[in-house]
Amino acid sequence: xxxxxxxxxxxxxxxxxxxxxxxxxxxxxxxxxxxxxxxxxxxxxxxxxxxxxxxxxxxxxxxxxxxxxxxxxxxxxxxxxxxxxxxxxxxxxxxxxxxxxxxxxxxxxxxxxxxxxxxxxxxxxxxxxxxxxxxxxxxxxxxxxxxxxxxxxxxxxxxxxxxxxxxxxxxxxxxxxxxxxxxxxxxxxxxxxxxxxxxxxxxxxxxxxxxxxxxxxxxxxxxxxxxxxxxxxxxxxxxxxxxxxxxxxxxxxxxxxxxxxxxxxxxxxxxxxxxxxxxxxxxxxxxxxxxxxxxxxxxxxxxxxxxxxxxxxxx
Numbered sequence: 001x002x003x004x005x006x007x008x009x010x011x012x013x014x015x016x017x018x019x020x021x022x023x024x025x026x027x028x029x030x031x032x033x034x035x036x037x038x039x040x041x042x043x044x045x046x047x048x049x050x051x052x053x054x055x056x057x058x059x060x061x062x063x064x065x066x067x068x069x070x071x072x073x074x075x076x077x078x079x080x081x082x083x084x085x086x087x088x089x090x091x092x093x094x095x096x097x098x099x100x101x102x103x104x105x106x107x108x109x110x111x112x113x114x115x116x117x118x119x120x121x122x123x124x125x126x127x128x129x130x131x132x133x134x135x136x137x138x139x140x141x142x143x144x145x146x147x148x149x150x151x152x153x154x155x156x157x158x159x160x161x162x163x164x165x166x167x168x169x170x171x172x173x174x175x176x177x178x179x180x181x182x183x184x185x186x187x188x189x190x191x192x193x194x195x196x197x198x199x200x201x202x203x204x205x206x207x208x209x210x211x212x213x214x215x216x217x218x219x220x221x222x223x224x225x226x227x228x229x230x231x232x233x234x235x236x237x238x239x240x241x242x243x244x245x246x247x248x249x250x251x252x253x254x255x256x257x258x259x260x261x262x263x264x265x266x267x268x269x270x271x272x273x274x275x276x277x278x279x280x281x282x283x284x285x286x287x288x289x290x291x292x293x294x295x296x297x298x299x300x301x302x303x304x305x306x307x308x309x310x311x312x313x314x315x
Contacts, residue, residue, distance in 0.1 A: 104239050
């Protein structure tokens with residue numbers, strides 16, 4: 001199976017000489033979306049078959065060894081490494097709170113007084129009903145709301161507000177643990193589940209798939225996901241231990257989840273770029289040209305100057 005066009009064009013930037021994909025003609029198109037003028041950059045694929053043949057020859061020559069050198073060179077620049085650290089840390093912080101809550105949701109329902117009954121049957125029935133209500137009212141709708149609003153509000157905004165509202169709900173339960181009734185805690189838990197999914201539980205795996213160029217995307221997304229799962233494992237192992245009455249108790253565990261969500265919102269605000277209508281491969285190509293070909297070209301420091309140079313070269 002031949003590689004995709006975008007990946008082949010992106011991989012050309014791994015070379016030190018001028019990439020073959022420069023021979024492809026670039027065109028600029030504009031479209032309006034929700035009143036905003038959006039600039040799209042497209043390639044007509046000129047010379048693509050030659051790139052495919054060259055890529056196949058390179059694969060046969062190198063085997064299937066991962067190009068870790070490309071990964072380390074790309075992330076040797078702080079602006080790229082900062083984004084990677086942001087996606088890793090946000091995914092980690094999310095999974096600490098998300099899996100700590102979801103893997104132990106039945107325990108939490110029992111602790112807040114919802115799962116009660118005269119016998120084991122009543123207890124299990126209440127527990128099942130509580131989990132079902134939270135799933136139907138919070139967990140599942142959050143995903144559909146994200147799908148509807150993600151192109152309107154943007155990934156970054158959804159992630160920030162999701163972290164903040166979820167953190168607020170955990171803070172309300174923890175702060176008023178001895179004063180809020182069972183119904184109030186249950187409602188806060190359902191709202192937290194809604195904004196988990198209308199928030200970072202959706203965007204933490206969307207943003208790494210869009211913010212990194214094709215030549216490092218798979219590895220960068222994998223590193224971010226693996227870091228998130230470390231948070232999930234950590235939370236799963238420590239929840240039952242820490243939530244015990246002789247350690248710190250459930251209320252203080254929820255304060256930890258509160259802190260994770262607030263920290264995730266702060267990191268997103270300062271580190272994570274918006275990826276709506278953003279083509280990471282185009283950005284990567286412009287950075288490559290600036291660094292390797294046009295670094296001394298007059299006017300290259302501005303976006304319009306870069307496009308003027310490209311048009312002058314017939315690209």
